Amino acid sequence: xxxxxxxxxxxxxxxxxxxxxxxxxxxxxxxxxxxxxxxxxxxxxxxxxxxxxxxxxxxxxxxxxxxxxxxxxxxxxxxxxxxxxxxxxxxxxxxxxxxxxxxxxxxxxxxxxxxxxxxxxxxxxxxxxxxxxxxxxxxxxxxxxxxxxxxxxxxxxxxxxxxxxxxxxxxxxxxxxxxxxxxxxxxxxxxxxxxxxxxxxxxxxxxxxxxxxxxxxxxxxxxxxxxxxxxxxxxxxxxxxxxxxxxxxxxxxxxxxxxxxxxxxxxxxxxxxxxxxxxxxxxxxxxxxxxxxxxxxxxxxxxxxxxxxxxxxxxxxxxxxxxxxxxxxxxxxxxxxxxxxxxx
Numbered sequence: 001x002x003x004x005x006x007x008x009x010x011x012x013x014x015x016x017x018x019x020x021x022x023x024x025x026x027x028x029x030x031x032x033x034x035x036x037x038x039x040x041x042x043x044x045x046x047x048x049x050x051x052x053x054x055x056x057x058x059x060x061x062x063x064x065x066x067x068x069x070x071x072x073x074x075x076x077x078x079x080x081x082x083x084x085x086x087x088x089x090x091x092x093x094x095x096x097x098x099x100x101x102x103x104x105x106x107x108x109x110x111x112x113x114x115x116x117x118x119x120x121x122x123x124x125x126x127x128x129x130x131x132x133x134x135x136x137x138x139x140x141x142x143x144x145x146x147x148x149x150x151x152x153x154x155x156x157x158x159x160x161x162x163x164x165x166x167x168x169x170x171x172x173x174x175x176x177x178x179x180x181x182x183x184x185x186x187x188x189x190x191x192x193x194x195x196x197x198x199x200x201x202x203x204x205x206x207x208x209x210x211x212x213x214x215x216x217x218x219x220x221x222x223x224x225x226x227x228x229x230x231x232x233x234x235x236x237x238x239x240x241x242x243x244x245x246x247x248x249x250x251x252x253x254x255x256x257x258x259x260x261x262x263x264x265x266x267x268x269x270x271x272x273x274x275x276x277x278x279x280x281x282x283x284x285x286x287x288x289x290x291x292x293x294x295x296x297x298x299x300x301x302x303x304x305x306x307x308x309x310x311x312x313x314x315x316x317x318x319x320x321x322x323x324x325x326x327x328x329x330x331x332x333x334x335x336x337x338x339x340x341x342x343x344x
Contacts, residue, residue, distance in 0.1 A: 008301055011063045012039040015073025016046045017275025018285035023073045025287035025337035026294050029313075032341040033306050035298060040067060044086055045075035045275070056086055064094065070268045071297055073290060074275040091126045096261035096268060097158060098165045099124040100296070101244040103251050106288070106318055112252035112327060115227055120247055122233045123169060124240025125162040125194075126261060128154050131237045154190050154236060159197035165262075166234035167205045177210040178202070181219045181235035181243065194236055220246060244272075255326050258292035260300070267300055269293040283332040286324040288314060291340065313343040 014023040030037065042060040049055045055078055064070055075086045090096065104119040130152035140146025166178050180198040184191040195213065202211035214222065216239045222229065223243070227250060235243065248257035254273035261268045271289035279285050291314060298307040322339040323329025331339070 007038045008036045008069065009067045010037040010039055010297075011060070011067045011070035012041045013044045013060065013070060013072040013075070014041070014047075015044070015275060016076040017074060017277040018279050019045075019073030019075070019275055021280075021283070021285045021333050022271065022287035022290045023071075025333050026071070026290045028334075028337050029291055029310065029340050029344075030294050032344055033298075033310060035294070035306060036301065036303060037069075037071075037297075044072075046078060049078055056089060061093070064090075064266065064268075068266045069297070069301070070266075071290075071294060072268055072270040074271055074273060076275045076277075088131055090268060091261055092132075094263050094266040094268075095127060096263040096266060097125065097127050097161055098260075098262040099126040099240060099244075100169075100260040100262060101240075101247070101257065101272070102296070103244075103247045103257055105251055106256050106315060107252050107327070114224075114250045118227050118247075118251055120227060120230050120233065121169065121173075121175070122235070122240060122244045122247060123162065123166045124234075124244060125154070125158060125236050126240075127237075128152075128158050129190075129237030131241075152190060152238070154193055156193060156197055159194045160201060163194075163198045163201040163234055164204075166232055167201060167209050170209045170232045171205070175209070175232050177212065177231040178205075179219070179230055179233045180211065180213045181216050181233055181239055182213065183216050183239070185215060191236065198234070216243070219243065223247060223250065248272075252327065254289065255286040255324075256288050256292075258289050258296055260293065260296045262300075267297075269297040269300070283334065284325040285333045286326050287333055287337060288318075309344055310340075313340045316343040 014020040040063050042063045044056055044060050048057050077085050101122040105113050105117055107113045130150055134151040136149045137145040138147040138149055170178050182191045182195045184195040223246060248254050257272055259270050259272040270293055273289055295307040295310045317339045322331050324331055324336055
């Protein structure tokens with residue numbers, strides 16, 4: 001965690017589609033909070049491709065290396081042309097090994113949330129697994145590309161680092177239990193290594209943080225039946241991607257779900273939903289996920305009081321039924337932002 005000292009340089013990537021709209025709404029709230037950031041605005045995604053010919057310009061990478069801190073709207077990776085996922089590229093370029101996805105009930109069960117008082121943090125290994133993109137074609141019969149092979153992997157080093165991060169997060173945030181999620185019963189070597197290392201790390205925290213285990217498919221079912229049994233979940237890349245979206249669905253969708261990508265020297269905070277190009281210019285985009293990501297960013301730099309004030313204001317706004325269209329309301333993006341500012 002970075003210490004809070006005066007003005008803190010940070011890279012700002014508004015993103016594509018509704019990105020600029022929700023970014024502007026988030027910036028207005030952060031400004032009202034007197035957040036300690038000095039923004040260096042940069043391009044990525046389709047906006048960057050149109051202007052510079054590449055979806056991830058060197059100037060953006062230089063800014064990220066300089067600041068070590070960023071707030072990012074949703075990005076669109078161009079189809080075809082050999083372009084790799086920008087998000088995956090950023091995670092691997094800066095070794096953003098931990099993907100943090102907190103989810104808590106913001107709307108009552110009578111609204112869009114499936115459960116009251118849900119409060120789960122999913123921590124996902126972010127740079128290995130099947131998303132390392134080691135893929136190949138192999139011949140089969142007379143077809144040179146008759147078989148597609150995706151080679152996932154994990155290392156003991158990264159398994160240890162991500163599980164240790166989960167336990168340290170639990171200690172720092174007063175959490176009681178960490179659940180190791182795996183598929184070691186079938187994927188015996190790769191998931192088996194994650195589980196074995198996870199058990200080793202858990203012993204270091206015995207008596208301070210409890211630990212249990214779930215096979216991933218059982219975990220998915222139990223999240224639907226009784227999510228209250230989970231506190232902090234730590235798992236591998238692909239399983240984490242799937243389960244984090246499932247958990248978001250339990251609280252009302254990705255529009256309420258922030259994300260953080262954390263490394264030793266870099267942290268990027270983001271809305272994890274898509275760029276929703278069909279909503280551009282309609283003033284109805286939901287900025288909650290990016291605002292909550294801004295809250296995670298404030299916590300990261302030591303401004304926990306401001307982060308708490310932001311979350312409280314968002315809660316109060318939603319409770320007063322000032323909501324964007326996807327949440328059953330009629331407020332515009334800017335209307336919602338102004339209501340949050342009034343509730344700070």
